[in-house]
Amino acid sequence: MLELLVPLFILFLILLTLTLIWRSKARKYISSSTVASAYDAWTQDKLLERMWGEHIHLGFYPSEVKKIDFRKAKVHFVHELVKWSGLDKLPKGSRVLDVGCGIGGSSRILAKYYGFNVTGITISPAQVKRARDLTPLGLNCKFQVMDALDLKFEDGAFDAVWSVEAGAHMNDKTKFADEILRTLRPGGYLALADWNSRDLSVDPPTFIEKLVLKQLLEQWVHPNFISINDFSDILRNNKNSAGSVITENWNSYTNPSWYDSIFEGIRRPLAILSLGPLAIVKSIREIPTILLMNWAFRKGLMEFGVYKCRG
Ligand SMILES: C[S@@+](CC[C@H](N)C(=O)[O-])C[C@H]1O[C@@H](n2cnc3c(N)ncnc32)[C@H](O)[C@@H]1O
Numbered sequence: 001m002l003e004l005l006v007p008l009f010i011l012f013l014i015l016l017t018l019t020l021i022w023r024s025k026a027r028k029y030i031s032s033s034t035v036a037s038a039y040d041a042w043t044q045d046k047l048l049e050r051m052w053g054e055h056i057h058l059g060f061y062p063s064e065v066k067k068i069d070f071r072k073a074k075v076h077f078v079h080e081l082v083k084w085s086g087l088d089k090l091p092k093g094s095r096v097l098d099v100g101c102g103i104g105g106s107s108r109i110l111a112k113y114y115g116f117n118v119t120g121i122t123i124s125p126a127q128v129k130r131a132r133d134l135t136p137l138g139l140n141c142k143f144q145v146m147d148a149l150d151l152k153f154e155d156g157a158f159d160a161v162w163s164v165e166a167g168a169h170m171n172d173k174t175k176f177a178d179e180i181l182r183t184l185r186p187g188g189y190l191a192l193a194d195w196n197s198r199d200l201s202v203d204p205p206t207f208i209e210k211l212v213l214k215q216l217l218e219q220w221v222h223p224n225f226i227s228i229n230d231f232s233d234i235l236r237n238n239k240n241s242a243g244s245v246i247t248e249n250w251n252s253y254t255n256p257s258w259y260d261s262i263f264e265g266i267r268r269p270l271a272i273l274s275l276g277p278l279a280i281v282k283s284i285r286e287i288p289t290i291l292l293m294n295w296a297f298r299k300g301l302m303e304f305g306v307y308k309c310r311g
Helices: 002-024 032-044 047-052 070-085 105-114 125-134 173-182 207-219 228-236 256-267 269-273 277-299
Strands: 095-099 117-122 141-145 158-164 184-197 246-249 302-310
Touching (some): 032 047, 047 070, 047 277, 070 105, 070 158, 095 105, 105 117, 105 158, 117 125, 125 141, 158 173, 173 184, 184 228, 207 277, 228 246, 228 302, 256 269, 269 277, 277 302
Parallel strands (some): 095 117, 095 158
């Protein structure tokens, strides 16, 4: 009996230590500067780009196609959101603002394939530098460091506003909506995708779900998640929106991304190994959060919301 208990106790201690290290390294949201530092670090160590490519968002997996490459699914996502939100109705040369642009993956597609004149903003200076490095000369696409909650653009400066997976980092969702809709011209197009919780006021979280949500917030600098309905109401009630907001939950299209984001490291091992041993530790350190995200999105605790409306 003792022979079995000792190794079990050692295993328990190892797991406890790893969990405590994981928790102590959490990236809690304190202000937008904590978001900036987290993305600066994720950009400078190159790990995220090596793992996920130039798009820091989930992929779109059409239901009729069984398996597509994770990176292709991300490009596919951009085209699907353009089509769904009606941005493809805009003429070439239209001014598009990409809010929370990462290293410019979407911005470059919007400029290259749709001929838009794109401005991308992010809170992370390292991302702006990398976005500029990745953008070929002559592409109508520029990048600036800016806080989405304090946009330095005139009212109605853009024909379309695009924002993918940035809203969950905003502590004030109403201010976020105020700013994106203020900079959208009357009649312009809003295309937005974000991570939401299910409506917790209607279906309160269980004890386990509360623990999971806490990790999802604290590991990746998220101040709070709100439901698709709540954010839709915020947009609808804004004085600069035309009033009608259409939303969908794209969990079924995007969920395969979670496992794929782990398998990418196995499929392209050199991408990580060539960054050295620390990169291997750092990539393993993200796996529990990715697995929790996968669980939460598959269970419906989290929802991948897409939103479209006109200015
Ligand atoms: C998950 S990444 C998505 C990046 C990009 N939209 C993409 O799809 O590749 C979230 C982005 O939101 C940006 N972000 C978060 N909070 C922000 C804020 N307050 N102002 C501007 N950008 C912000 C981050 O810097 C990062 O670029």
